[in-house]
Amino acid sequence: MVDRVLVTLDGAVQDPDAPLLFADDIGVLRGDGVFESVLVRAGDACAIEFHLGRLRRSAQALDLPEPELGKWRDAVEAATKEWGTDREGLMRLVLTRGRDTELSAPSSVTSGDLAAAVPVPTSYVLVLPVPLRVQKARTDGVAVVSLSRGISVDLAQAAPWQLLGAKTLSYATNMAALRFAQRMGADDVIFTSTENRVLEGPRSSVVIVRDKQLITPPAKNGVLPGVTQRALFAEAEKAGWKCSYESLFTADLLTCDSVWLLSSITLAARVNSLDGLRMMAPDNAAEIIELVDRGVERAGAIGDW
């Protein structure tokens, strides 16, 4: 049973223990690139067209060359096949700006040199085992602390260079927030804006449940549009739920029926405590989990991002 799979965009299955990146890859030097995390379940890359659509949108936001989606599909298929069907996998699609080819001696530069200097993006698909924390988050939920992200809900529109709607490789602050939460005895984080609005988790979308209604903050508030959240909304609407994108205050997290962190690998994790306050499981917890599961499994049929 393989425990890691690496496929490059030429479709070649690589040795996952052999070096792949160059030391001057701009993805490493500056975190300048984009990624997707995709759940592999029963030999399927779940909601893959949604993920490829968002990869494309993220690449556009960073002015990266248009990803060749046909090649990505083939690489994903090769990696999925190689991984097998007997257990879940965490698939990463990684796309960086490529090697640093910036010219340092401008006196002798010709236009031909400049054309040659355009970096070739680094692209690969990697599959790893699903982290241990995932099963626990699915079954027991997560203890969450709310942490300020120090930004306004207006920032996404006022400062597009902040790339708030793109899934970029610059995640050092997100990882730092998770470590900060762990030091406080929590499992995860909900970021808030300077106006005390609910944003998202470092790697998840926030959805609240109130009566027969699901609410998540809109992308214009500076949160990443979530594949899992979208898949849930599509499935829940069919089942008669009202689903909406609305600004939420942190107080809404305490007055609603339940709060969920949604992400492609963990899927649905119920917030079982928020800033130390216990949050009881609602009667419909199993129904929400079921809707997310079904939504993600059917997302292939919904079409484009």
Ligand SMILES: *Cc1c(COP(=O)(O)O)cnc(C)c1O
């Ligand atoms: C990946 C991610 C999400 C969740 O998106 P999914 O597509 O459901 O996995 C939400 N917020 C951030 C910051 C993320 O990186």
